[in-house]
Amino acid sequence: MKDESTKHVVDRLQKEPIASSEMQGADSMRIASLLEENRIRANELVLANKELAYQNAEKEKRAAELVIANKELAYQNAEKEKRAAELVIANKELAYQNDEKEKRAAELVIANKELAYQNDEKEKRAAELIEAQNLLFHEKTLLKNTIACIGDGVVSIDITYSVVLLNGVAESLTGWTLGEALGKPLYEIFNIMNEFTRKMDGDIAHDVITSGTIQKLANHTILIRKDGKELLIEDSAAPVFDISGRVVGAVIVFRDYTEKWEHLKRIEYLSLHDELTGLFNRRFFEIELKRLDTKRNLPLSLIMGDINGLKLVNDSFGHETGDELLKKAADAISRACRSDEIVARLGGDEFIILLPHTGAAESERVADRIREFVDMEKVRGLSISISCGVHTKTQEQEDMRDIFKKTEDQMYRRKILASGSMRSATISMISTTLFEKNERELIHSGHVGALCFELAGKMNFSIEDAKTMRLAGLMHDIGKIGTPESILNSSGTLSDEQYNEVKKHPEIGYRILSSVIEFSEISRYVLEHHEKWDGTGYPQSLKGEAICVEARMIAVADSYDAMTSQRTYRKVLSREEAIIEIMRCSGTQFDPAIAKVFVEQVIPNYRQAHP
Numbered sequence: 001m002k003d004e005s006t007k008h009v010v011d012r013l014q015k016e017p018i019a020s021s022e023m024q025g026a027d028s029m030r031i032a033s034l035l036e037e038n039r040i041r042a043n044e045l046v047l048a049n050k051e052l053a054y055q056n057a058e059k060e061k062r063a064a065e066l067v068i069a070n071k072e073l074a075y076q077n078a079e080k081e082k083r084a085a086e087l088v089i090a091n092k093e094l095a096y097q098n099d100e101k102e103k104r105a106a107e108l109v110i111a112n113k114e115l116a117y118q119n120d121e122k123e124k125r126a127a128e129l130i131e132a133q134n135l136l137f138h139e140k141t142l143l144k145n146t147i148a149c150i151g152d153g154v155v156s157i158d159i160t161y162s163v164v165l166l167n168g169v170a171e172s173l174t175g176w177t178l179g180e181a182l183g184k185p186l187y188e189i190f191n192i193m194n195e196f197t198r199k200m201d202g203d204i205a206h207d208v209i210t211s212g213t214i215q216k217l218a219n220h221t222i223l224i225r226k227d228g229k230e231l232l233i234e235d236s237a238a239p240v241f242d243i244s245g246r247v248v249g250a251v252i253v254f255r256d257y258t259e260k261w262e263h264l265k266r267i268e269y270l271s272l273h274d275e276l277t278g279l280f281n282r283r284f285f286e287i288e289l290k291r292l293d294t295k296r297n298l299p300l301s302l303i304m305g306d307i308n309g310l311k312l313v314n315d316s317f318g319h320e321t322g323d324e325l326l327k328k329a330a331d332a333i334s335r336a337c338r339s340d341e342i343v344a345r346l347g348g349d350e351f352i353i354l355l356p357h358t359g360a361a362e363s364e365r366v367a368d369r370i371r372e373f374v375d376m377e378k379v380r381g382l383s384i385s386i387s388c389g390v391h392t393k394t395q396e397q398e399d400m401r402d403i404f405k406k407t408e409d410q411m412y413r414r415k416i417l418a419s420g421s422m423r424s425a426t427i428s429m430i431s432t433t434l435f436e437k438n439e440r441e442l443i444h445s446g447h448v449g450a451l452c453f454e455l456a457g458k459m460n461f462s463i464e465d466a467k468t469m470r471l472a473g474l475m476h477d478i479g480k481i482g483t484p485e486s487i488l489n490s491s492g493t494l495s496d497e498q499y500n501e502v503k504k505h506p507e508i509g510y511r512i513l514s515s516v517i518e519f520s521e522i523s524r525y526v527l528e529h530h531e532k533w534d535g536t537g538y539p540q541s542l543k544g545e546a547i548c549v550e551a552r553m554i555a556v557a558d559s560y561d562a563m564t565s566q567r568t569y570r571k572v573l574s575r576e577e578a579i580i581e582i583m584r585c586s587g588t589q590f591d592p593a594i595a596k597v598f599v600e601q602v603i604p605n606y607r608q609a610h611p
Contacts, residue, residue: 150167151255152253152254152255153167153169153172153173153174153253153254153255154170154253155170155251155254156240156252157186157249157251157252158249159209159247159248161185161187161206161209162183162186163185163186166181166182166189173223173225173254173256174190174226175225175226175229176189186205187200190252192221193221195220195222196220201217201218201221202218204217204237204252205250207237208237208238209239209247211239212241212247214236214238215236217233217236217237220232221235231256232257233254233256234255235255236254237250238250238253271283272284274344274345276327277326277331279333279334279345280343280345282344282345284344285344285346285354288342289400292354292356293393297357298357298394298396299357299359299393300400300403301355301359301391301392302352302355302390303363303389303390304350304353304407305333305352305353305388305411306350306412306415307325307329307351307374307385307386308384308385308387309385309515310322310326310348310349311349312512312515312516313325313379316512317481324379325379328384329377329384329386330343330345332373332384333353335373336366336373336374337353337370340356341354341355352407358392359394363390371385371386374386387414388411389413390407391403391406391410431474438485438489440565441477441480441488445474445475445476445477448473448474448476448554448561449471449472449473450470451560451561451602452554452557453466454605454606455553455556455602456470458601458602459594459597468521469550469553469554472522473554475509475526476509476525476526476554476558477505478509478526479507479509479510479512479526480502480509481508481512482504482508483502483504483505484501487501487502503530504539506529506530506538509523509526510526510527522550524550525550525551525554526554527540528540528542528548529554529555529558531543531547531555533547533552533590533591533592534589549594552594556590556595556598557598559582559589559590560598563577563578563581575603579603582598583595
C-alpha cells in the first residue's frame with residue numbers, strides 16, 4: 001500500500017504544474033522520506049518472510065519426528081497387545097490353579113475344624129483336671145498353713161485315737177514332736193486332768209467320735225507336758241468326716257490359758273483392790289458393807305482415817321514421795337487391824353475399816369492402835385500421822401449411811417485439830433531437806449532473812465513485822481524443794497528448759513506455805529518475790545505497787561546477796577559493784593524507794609555487822 005501511495009504522489013506531482021522552488025523542495029523531501037520508509041518496510045518484510053520460512057522448516061522437522069514417534073508408539077502398542085494376550089492366557093491358567101487350591105483349602109478347613117474341635121475338647125478336659133488339681137492343692141496347702149500358723153495347738157487323731165498330726169504350737173505346748181507323737185495314743189501325748197481333783201474329767205475324744213458333735217473341755221483343765229510341767233488350758237474338739245459322712249477321727253484345738261487366766265485374775269483383783277496400796281478399794285468396801293449390814297453382825301463399827309499433810313508432801317517432794325507415804329500408811333493400818341476386819345482405801349488420802357461384832361470402845365482402841373502404828377512410819381525423814389473418826393451401829397433400824405456420815409464428820413473434826421501442827425512440822429522438814437540438798441541455799445536464805453530484817457527496821461516496820469520479814473527471807477526459796485538437785489547444783493549456765501524449772505519455785509513455795517495458817521501471810525511474799533517493778537518478772541507479771549511491798553523488799557535483798565555471794569557460773573561482785581547494779585536497775589527491776597533505803601541505810605550497817 002505504501003508503494004502505491006508513493007506512486008500516486010509521484011503521478012500527482014507530474015500532472016500538477018511546477019510550483020515555486022520552495023514547494024518543489026518540500027515535495028522532494030517528502031518523496032524521499034516516503035521512499036526511505038518504503039525501503040525499511042521492504043527490508044522488514046524480507047526478514048519476516050525468512051523467519052516464516054525458518055519456522056515452517058522447523059514444523060516440517062517436528063512433523064517428521066512425530067511420524068517416527070507415532071510409528072514407535074504403534075509398535076509398542078502392538079507389543080502390549082501381544083503381552084496382554086499372553087497375560088490373559090496366564091490368568092486363565094492361574095484361575096484354574098486357584099480353583100484347585102480353593103477346593104483343597106475348603107477340604108483343609110473342614111479337616112482343621114474337626115481337629116480344632118477335638119483339641120478344644122482335650123483342652124477343656126485338661127483345664128478341668130488342672131483346676132481340680134489346683135483346688136485340691138490349694139485346699140491342702142491352706143489347711144496345712146492354717147494348722148501350722150494358727151496360734152492354738154492342734155492335734156488330729158484317727159478312729160483308733162492314734163495321733164496323725166501335731167502342729168508347731170501343739171509340739172511346743174505338749175513337749176512332743178510330731179515324729180515322736182505320730183501313731184501314739186492320744187492321751188499319752190495329750191495328758192490332761194482337772195486342776196483341783198487331779199483326775200481326768202471325761203473322755204473328750206470318745207465323746208466327739210461317738211456323738212459326731214463338737215465338744216469342749218471342762219473348766220480348770222491342766223495339760224501335763226512331756227517334761228512334767230503343767231499348763232492351764234482351754235480347748236474344744238470336733239469330729240472329722242469322710243465323703244460318705246462317717247466319723248473317721250477328730251481334731252482337738254487347745255491353747256495355753258495360763259496368761260489369760262492370770263490376766264483375768266488380775267482384772268478381778270484390780271476391780272476389788274486399790275492398785276497403789278494393795279488394800280481393798282471403795283467398790284469392795286461398799287459390797288461388803290451391804291453384805292455385813294445385818295442384825296447378826298451388830299455391833300458394826302466404822303473407822304475412817306485421813307492421812308495428814310498428803311497434799312503438802314505431794315507439792316513439796318512430788319507424787320512419788322506421796323505414793324510412798326500412802327503405801328507405808330496402808331501397811332501400818334493393815335498391821336494394826338485383825339484379819340477379819342476389812343481395810344479399804346476410799347480414794348486419795350482416805351482409808352476406812354469395817355469391823356463386824358465390834359463395839360465403840362473396842363473400835364476406839366483399834367483406832368488408837370492405827371494412829372500408833374502410823375506414827376512410827378517415816379518417809380524421807382518426815383513423820384506420818386493420821387486423823388481417825390469412829391462410829392458404831394448398834395441398832396438394826398439405824399441407817400448405815402448415817403453411821404458413815406458421822407464417822408466422816410468426826411474424822412474431819414480431829415483432822416482440823418491435828419493438821420496445823422502436822423503441817424508446821426512438814427514445812428520445817430521441807431526447809432531442812434532443801435538445805436541438806438544444797439548448803440548454798442542455807443547460807444543464801446540466812447543472808448536474805450537478815451537483810452530483810454534490817455530493811456524492815458529501816459522502813460519503820462514493827463519488831464514483830466520485822467521478824468516476819470526475816471522468816472519470809474529465810475523461806476523465800478522453799479519452793480526449790482521441787483527443783484531437781486542437778487539444776488540446783490549446776491556449775492554452768494542453765495538451759496532454757498532448766499531455767500523454766502527454776503522459775504516454778506515461787507508458786508511451789510506459795511502452795512507449801514499457804515497450806516499452814518501460821519505461814520499463810522508470808523506465802524504471798526514468797527509468790528511475788530521475783531516480780532519486777534516494770535512488770536517483766538514472774539510468775540504473774542505484776543507491776544509497780546501491785547506487787548506487795550514485802551515481796552519488793554525480798555527482791556532487793558535476794559538480788560544483793562546473790563550478786564555478792566560465790567556462784568560457779570559467774571564472778572562475785574564487790575559491794576560497790578552490787579550497789580551500782582541495784583541503782584542501775586532501780587525503777588525497772590526494783591522499787592526505787594526501797595532500793596534507795598537499802599543502798600543508803602541497810603548496806604552500810606550490814607557491812608559493819610558482816611565485814
